[in-house]
Amino acid sequence: MFIGTKEAASLLNISTQRVRLLIKEGRIQGARKINGRTWVIPLYKGMPRVSRKKRGPNPRWHSCRHCGKxxxxxxxxxxxxxxxxxxxxxxxxxxxxxxxxxxxxxxxxxxxxxxxxxxxxxxxxxxxxxxxxxxxxxxxxxxxxxxxxxxxxxxxx
Structure with missing residues (x-):
């Protein structure tokens, strides 16, 4: 299933601007643009897959789930x-x-x-x-x- 940046931000408990920055850095796996404007992000076990950086502190993603699809x-x-x-x-x-x-x-x-x-x-x-x-x-x-x-x-x- 695919979601947009707003839903991904809600899942990760971060802002949509931060999600766009992670996409720009290539850290959200499988994210791609459709129609030249809209980002679609695949879900793996209900969450977007975000790769870690080599340096710096560990990410503090808050795991959220949908309250019953x-x-x-x-x-x-x-x-x-x-x-x-x-x-x-x-x-x-x-x-x-x-x-x-x-x-x-x-x-x-x-x-x-x-x-x-x-x-x-x-x-x-x-x-x-x-x-x-x-x-x-x-x-x-x-x-x-x-x-x-x-x-x-x-x-x-």
């Missing part, structure tokens, strides 16, 4: 009811962080990278075998026109 679940029973009864307004998508449901709706727009996961042998805690994981902010839409923003939040370990 935003996961988007598909509600199969509601899909079946909507198909059977035609024109019911049951929500078929839900955005969750950990066990907390953040938003429900019919359409979602993810503003960044995401990953679709299929694990029949190791289902999600709620029993789902297919879901979408993302570290990015998402927007959930309902039939009644309500819009709910699902933000990406980071916490320290």
């Amino acid at each position: 935003n996961t988007i679940h598909f509600d199969r029973p509601n899909i079946a009811v909507n198909k059977k009864k035609k024109n019911t307004d049951l929500h078929v998508l839900s955005a969750k962080r950990g066990t907390k449901t953040l938003a429900k709706g019919h359409e979602i727009e993810i503003h960044g990278p995401c990953k679709i996961v299929y694990r029949p042998d190791r289902p999600h805690s709620c029993g789902a075998t297919v879901w979408i994981e993302t570290l990015a902010t998402a927007t959930m839409f309902n039939f009644d026109g309500k819009i709910k923003q699902v933000d990406s939040r980071w916490i320290e370990e």
Whole structure:
């Protein structure tokens, strides 16, 4: 998964300017520019990989983790009811962080990278075998026109 400089700064608990300086020095492994303007940084085990300098003090990166990736679940029973009864307004998508449901709706727009996961042998805690994981902010839409923003939040370990 790839993230931008703002998310990397949040993970490392440093400023975005410091992240750009580390990229300029070539110390963030795998960082590259896309579209001639935007930096993308790969994650290794949930963190950017930063190489150390030969001299000077050891870096003091604060290890942070995402507080339960935003996961988007598909509600199969509601899909079946909507198909059977035609024109019911049951929500078929839900955005969750950990066990907390953040938003429900019919359409979602993810503003960044995401990953679709299929694990029949190791289902999600709620029993789902297919879901979408993302570290990015998402927007959930309902039939009644309500819009709910699902933000990406980071916490320290």
